[in-house]
Amino acid sequence: MDLTLNEEQLMFKKMFADFCTKEIRPKGEHIDQTEEPPEDVLAKAVDQGFWAALVPEECDGCGMDVYTFTLMLEELGRADMSTALILSVHNCLVVKPLLEHGSDQQKAKYLEALSVGERLGAFALTEAGAGSDAAAIKMTATRNGSGYVLKGSKNWISNGSLAGLFLAFAKAEGGITAFLVEPEMAGVKVGYREKTLGLRGVPANTIYFDSVQIPEVNRLGAEGKGMEIALQALSLSRLGLAAIALGAIERSLEEAVDFSMEHIQFGGPIALKQIIQNYIADAKTQIEALRSLVLRTAWLADSGQEYTQEASIAKLFGSRVAYEVTNRMLQVHGGYGYMKDYAIERYYRDCRALEIIEGTSQIQQFLIARDIYKAKGLEIRP
Amino acid sequence: MKIIVLIKQILDPAGILVRRDKEKMFINREEYILGPDSKAALEATLRLKDAGGAEVIALSMGRPRAEDALREALALGGDAAYLLSDEAFDAADIPVTANVLAAAVQKLGGADLVVAGRESGDTSAGQIGSRVAEALNYAQVTDVHVLTGEPGAIRATRRWGGGYATVQAMLPAVVTVAREAFPARYAHGARIMNAYREWQVTTWNAADLGLDEAALKPLLAFRGESFPPPLPVGEQVKGAPASAAHELITALKLQKVIG
Amino acid sequence: MDFSFPKEHQLFRRMVREFAENEVKPLAKAVDREHRVPLETVKKAAALGLMGVPFPQKYGGMGGGEMGYCIMMEELGRICTSTATVIGAHTGIAAMSIYLDGTEEQKQKFLTPLASGRLIGAFGLTEAQAGSDAAAIKTTAVRDGNHFVLNGAKVFITNGDIAGIMTVMAVTDPSLGAYGGITAFVVETDTPGFSIGSLENKMGIRGSSTAECVFQDVRVPKENVLGQFGAGFLTFMKSLDIGRASLGAACLGGAQAAMEGCMEWTMAREQFGVPVATKQSVYFMIADMAAEIEALRSLIYRTAWLIDTHQPHIKEAAICKLYGSEVASRCIHKAVQIHGALGYSRDYWVERAYRDARISEIFEGTNEIQRIVLASNLFRPYGLRIPS
Secondary structure, rough: OOOOOOHHHHHHHOOOOOOOHHHHHHHHHHHHHOOOOHHHHHHHHOOOOHHHHOOHHHHHHOOOOOHHHHHHHHHHHHHHHHHHHHHHHHHHHHHHHHHHHHOHHHHHHHHHHHHHOOOEEEEEEOOEEOOHHHHHHOOEEEEEOOOEEEEEEEEEEEEHHEEEEEEEEEEEEEEEEEEEEEOOOOOOEEEOOOOOOEEEEOOEEEEEEEEEEEEEHHHOOOOOHHHHHHHHHHHHHHHHHHHHHHHHHEEEEHHHHEEEEOOOOOEEEHHHOOHHHHHHHHHHHHHHHHHHHHHHHHHHHHOOOOOOOEEEEEEEEHHHHHHHHHHHHHHHHHHHHHHHOOOHHHHHHHHHHHHOOHHHHHHHHHHHHHHHHHHHOOOOOO | EEEEEEEEEEEEEEEEEEEEOEEEEOOOOEEEEOOHHHHHHHHHHHHHHHHOOEEEEEEEEEOHHHHHHHHHHHHHHOOEEEOOOOHHHOOOOHHHHHHHHHHHHHHHHHHHEEEOOOOOOOOOOOOOOHHHHHHHOOOEEEEEEEEEEOOEEEEEEEOOEEEEEEEEEOOEEEEOOOOHHHHOOOOOHHHHHHHOOOOOEEEOOOOOOOOHHHHHHHOOOOOOOOOOOOOOOOOOOOOOOOHHHHHHHHHHHHOOOOO | OOOOOHHHHHHHHHHHHHHHHOHHHHHHHHHHHHHHHHHHHHHHHOOOOOOOOOOHHHHHOOOHHHHHHHHHHHHHHHHHHHHHHHHHHHHHHHHHHHHHOOHHHHHHHHHHHHOOOOOOEEOOOOEEEHHHHHHHOEEEEEEOOOOEEEEEEEEEEOOOOOEEEEEEEOOOOOHOHHHEEEEEEEEOOOOOOOEEEOOEEEEEOOOOOEEEEEEEEEEEEEHHHEEEOHHHHHHHHHHHHHHHHHHHHHHHHHHHHHHHHHHHHHHHEOOOEEEEHHHHHHHHHHHHHHHHHHHHHHHHHHHHHHOOOOOOOOHHHHHHHHHHHHHHHHHHHHHHHHHHHHEOOOOOOOHHHHHHHHHHHHOOHHHHHHHHHHHHHHHHHHHOOOOO
């Protein structure tokens, strides 16, 4: 067993840290306050290869392994969670499924555009009546002459208004099926943008598919393979969210440590108070536990092993810890932590999303428990 | 002006769950409140008091617990409160109730104006105002939506076919008011405290009112209750709120209910 | 033992609930979004005696005692934490400090306009470097003939910019420290030299204002010394002790609202073909909320009873604030979870309630300070002094 980073990983890590700290971190407050999607930051991230993180080198991508990719998300999470989520969705939920299930023709058509910043990916699964119960989607894909007609609408689609390519899921005759939908196709409409507690730089929109004619070549994988594609992609993105959570709580700890050394009460910095020290020590402990979990799960993925359950665990644990740590680090700030002038206020709101998006904690708990019982021969249902 | 308001305490309908399908009524929370129609009657009266000054006396026939409704009337702005309570009233039907109330009004030396709700929030008979007016031989105006005072008279706007009519009634008179036309005010907190701590509710029984057995003999007898037939189910829209709302709006537009 | 509420308090609760539902609720979303104080609500509340609930009627109050006050705070907390904060800071600490330690003349002159709601009150304690360490204040008051001259700045003052009267804690003798060297004053905010600095941009309770208040040679007549000269720290701590019970009551309302909202939503929302209320992950969360809420309710009203019957209550009030704020946070955290994506949306009340709830673990003494207060009270009988 060897947990050290190899030379390439080290180089990447340094590059991520440099770029995120210099280019993204200073923008975090502005992104949150204006709620403007960080388009300039995303454009700069193209040159760093953030859009093509998982694309193999032979296709002009970065060819990162999963572990390196989690390092990237960690640094992004430390700098700004909105930017981190946008890139996580793009890479995990659109680029990766295209790489794994796309035909050569599909890759030829979209991979470059996705890599060079021309098309940002968005994952269109959730509907108003199908949140945790993803299989309950109502959008339909009806076959006609040259392909399919998509009818329905999707809610809460991250990257919605920025998207250059939707990976959309609809019910076809053979079951739930994945489609690559371009926003310029006739009938695709970007609707209402949600106003959210946090992650305010991520546009989350309703997307209408109003009798969209899709050529058959834009079907990703076979008919009926949609849920499998979605779940596989979600596994990676759940690991990705854990990595973002890790970056977020590292940042929260940094903020709280700095504040506690500067803020004087009872004649000295509050850092000298035992309760503050305890909060800080607990946070650090949770950070390192999460880091190990992310690392091991990434290793499973990189060594080609099954990691679906571990991804759920990482997401469940990471999001819970993210809440607990940001909550405590806010408490260290006292009244200042409640004011928008301090980054911890933003991180507290941003992190709350992690327990909800891409499968609520309750769904992760269900998935984990289901696997445990399944191994013993008992089938449980949601 | 001396105004007597007739009020009634009712079981809070918000605490009752009616299951038509099982033909059962569940009382989840047994709480008695000042009926909304009585509150409207009080409001109409208090507006007259605000406009031109008046002495407002609240009057209620009921069980001892109805004292709470009278105290609420005091909190809302009443000047005095009388509870008419006696085991002999327990079997009272509407004519008997009207007799008791009219006797109390007379014992109070009569009034310039008697105000009641159009109907009660529980039994909804809508007869009390008229019967009390008959018993006292006062003028009466029912279902009043606007009420103002004039020297020796009141001016009242009541429902009239599809519209309204305004009438003038010489005092003494009885008016019953429409619940929807007089949304009640909030009681001032200090008056709420004083209604229980400082102010009194006077209780009169049958003997105090000089009512004998004959006057309390009901003309009606209660013989049970039944549920109305189930409502026919119309078109139902199901699903998540957002999509259901969308569907509903589309359906309403198709039927030209909305534009 | 009799745990029932007096009838006048039952009727009062019904009135406040109607008031909150009909007058406060329609504005709750807008005041949060527009970041403004609902002064129109304050005016309506004043007309009903709600700006002076705990105080005797002879001072323009409502005469509802601490119990009545907690009832109102619970009902307001159930609907709009911002409104509860505005009225709470005004009543529970600002007017309360005058009621507790003011002279008869001061009560007539300052408490009466506050209790009747003619003026809004603010409580001027916190400074940039004196938050939890309240005794570290730097604002000074120097005697000049029949006046004291105040200089300094207070931060995070709820109602600071809308207050007509502010109670202010200032150092009168730096050599004597917290006990002896600090004096409380009543300051009329139209006194020359008083000004508002910046207004805070907060995560939640955005329908209440949090202001920086600057004192530049503010001349206050010596008659405005509140309580004993040099004993201002005690006056302020006494007010905070009582304020903590009602703060817990507002948290109780918030927690109750979270639970009621969750019940409504989970009965209507269907996933996997059934209402989500039938899922154990969901209804266990609701059951846990109910358990904590009932425990909190007992605690709050028992403490109110202790205060109304003039029994020792410092420890209990600290527990009200500590436990109340944590119960509210836990309940609203679960509520966001139960509502899923809807709970994260600013179009829905849950998101606002989540942001609003977080302040209760911080203001009027962070929960860490409550633990210090508690531990000090627990160990004191044994002669052990707990360092802050």
